Amino acid sequence: MKILVTVKEVATVEDEFEIEGTTIADEYLGADLNEWDDYAIEEAVQLQEDGIADEVVTVTIGPEDCEQTIRQALAKGADRAVRVWDDALEDVDLLDVGAKTEILQAVVEEEDPDLVLTGVQAGDDSFAATGVSLAEDLDFEWGAVVNHLEHDFDDGIASVRRELEGGVEELTEIELPAVLTIQTGINEPRYASLRGIRQAQRKELDVQSLADIGVDESAIESQLELTDMYEPESESDVTIWEGSAEETASELGDLLREKGVAP
């Protein structure tokens, strides 16, 4: 079985930041492997270790800068990586679900995996829609918000649990090929070992342009235009206790006694 994992390098934001137009100023931004994708990579690597997956390939839409993040996935055990980037993507503020789907679809069709794992959502734009949209484009089955996956795939079926709201899980069977969007907590993502990090440097990282994968530039035009970005207004009239830890703890202690909920 071949597994393709979508990997995204997401922007992280410091506690204090400034907004410039419809973006956060560069100096307040960091970059990291998307948390949900980390769990998807781990699940794929575990399937490989269990002798079920023969090959784990990652695909990333991103500029050269994100190769460090892709190498993290390779260091954790993915076999090779595909990175798609193009000058046409440079100036896009917000790549929408449709555009991401078009690009990923082209790569999945080329790679022809049995299973595609994606994170439930990306920590920066939080769309949580690309995996299911991709499945529909590919005519694959799918499952969203999967927090348990049986590793036997009897009769080409993925037995999964989907994490619903309120502490309820849905037990579902999904025919392969399928796209599963992976929820945090499904496993415990490993840290890359030093050996893994060294090996990752030698693994194949194939860079493709839109033309290489046969996607027309017009296909990635976003139908969604970001028009404003601002810090949410606080709705709270919060009372802030200030002073040393002992002083603020004492304020909180008084409140708890006043409410009659502490000894």
Place this chain on the structure above:
Amino acid sequence: MTDVLAVTDHRRGDLRDVSYEIITAGRQLADETGGDLHLAVISGTVDEFADKLDRDGVDVIHTVDEGEEFNHNVYTQAVVQLYDDLAPQYVLTPNSVNGLDYAPAVANRLGLPIVTDTVDLDTDGETLIATREMYGGKVETTSELADNAVVTIRGAEWPAAEGTGDAAIEAFDADIDEDAIGSSVNGFEEVAGGDVDISEADVLVSVGRGIEEEDNIPIIEDLADALDATVSSSRPIVDNGWLPKNRQVGQSGKVVTPDVYIAIGISGAVQHVAGMKGSDTIVAINTDPNAPIMDIADYAIHDDLFDVVPALTEEFGG
């Protein structure tokens, strides 16, 4: 094309709250486009559901009597067929786990853009302005979409529709292609059980990512002991296996309403807030003054939890 089609959510025989909230969101949009609000209720006891959904502002309720519980293949096919039949401008679905399991497929099949997890919607009839959050709630953004779109709405952002309506209730005969159903739901399991029921606690001492590592959890337990309170947590703590699932507060965990909720090192992601905002008094201990938890806290200490928590424990003789 000015109408709005809103799809409702139910599980195990009960309509979920967002089904009444989506009526309000849908009515608001339909008023702005000058169109009708169509509701869809798919699978389960649809006629019973339709009676309950007939609230002020709904024009037509379409019942799709196919299967008992949610199946994304059925929902996708039914919503696509309703869209083809009704030609609405916007399709609204809940941004629930199930909403996210079919809305992107519907958008893709119809060739429409999708915007998820919206907290506000506005339209001049031509352009939809969708407000949503990015970067874990640190910023809010507006996006514009021309023409038609699929939109998922966040729960608890719109008030539930009330009053009794006089909607037309119409059975929609969806032509479901059984061969295209490649998934089956075989049951449900409650997983947040266990020996402690955090939803019964008067005081919750709740711990989040700010605790940094498992070895630090005992300082929270010591505080809970001193206060005779119960320990709960946000999602990452449970994901890491540092506390059992029955301690998780939030959308996918338990909804809690204690007298006092002390959020320690919790940033306040929307999924967490959904589970604890009904607490009587909320106290946040967090170094980040801009953390989203501050928006709903009644009292806050912007300081290092590793200093404040032991000081409080000591104050109560711990």
